[in-house]
Amino acid sequence: MNNRPLIGVIGGTGALGAALARRWAKAGEPVLIGSRDGARAAQAAETLQAELGAQVGHGSNEDVAARSQILVVTVPWAAQADTLEQIREHAAGKLVIDTTVPLVPPKVMRVQVPEEGSAGLRAKAILGDDVTVATAFHNVAADKLARDGDLDCDVLIFSDDKDAREETGRLVVSAGLRGFQAGSLANSIAAEAMTSLLIFINKTYKIAGAGIRITGC
């Protein structure tokens, strides 16, 4: 361990969470993998340790939330509310980076705007005022992120708190990605909704893993 903040990946055995945990562990960030199923978290952590030789902790989502300084939530839309409620009491005073995209199967190619305005605003509404919420990683293809190498996709970063946007930006870079500060949690809907468009584009143009890049900079 070093003196960087401990990152707890909630839902860290899913495709996105596992890929992020691997990239951060590889970059020397201290990481804990959380899962609803503590045994699966242990297995994922062991796999990573064996591959990277880095120490990776594990536990239930609640346990990992309690032990970490930064919580990164990588669960499907249908599990977002329950998961956030489970970790809420352990998140007070911490930064929660939510990656949730409001995809509603089977209509995943159709944009859904949550009642709160964005999945990020929904996270904030559930977690309350003593938790700092940021959102990011909406548009990266998890299977590409799981491999080494550069991704041809930028990460848009949102928070109502400027320091939170900057800390999230640091973790984006640490994961080997290029990030852009893109505004408040209300703005997060643009990146969340973009994921449905990318799925539509993948299907229409028969490509795998379309992404977006910000140009002109």
Add this chain to the structure above:
Amino acid sequence: MNNRPLIGVIGGTGALGAALARRWAKAGEPVLIGSRDGARAAQAAETLQAELGAQVGHGSNEDVAARSQILVVTVPWAAQADTLEQIREHAAGKLVIDTTVPLVPPKVMRVQVPEEGSAGLRAKAILGDDVTVATAFHNVAADKLARDGDLDCDVLIFSDDKDAREETGRLVVSAGLRGFQAGSLANSIAAEAMTSLLIFINKTYKIAGAGIRITGC
């Protein structure tokens, strides 16, 4: 004139409308420039004719809507509803390509989700079932579009009607841009909202005219 459909640019003296009219006229598309102020439309058409040697018609927005086969609406958010109501009776049976982005000054860096779900769905609600609505051109910087040359920005195209998406795609290419079919009018909110993010990014990173590109294809 040729046998391509006549394109009426409603609000064609604004920055986006004038830039699109110029690119289409230059590509040999028959174009009419409409404006609330018929005299300004006449002046814009004369300027284009002098530059390009192409014949460009003009008139009031209503007059141009009545005479054209395809209507391209390029007005600010605050003028969208009134403008669509003015042209509605002339739009029946036609394709209307709406370019409206829900920017609410002075908070143009903050995403606003219209009550209907997107500006495109709002256009459809106003125009009614006998008008085919598509949306496009949300993210191109008008000042870059006004000059010749390639833009480093893709155009996302939306409609509930596949033929309308394809016809709009033809006009995107004719304007010298790369377009992607990106789904229904509900999906349009992703591109509409992206414009607020691009303005935020322009300001944060001190760049002029950030755009987006679809990658992986």
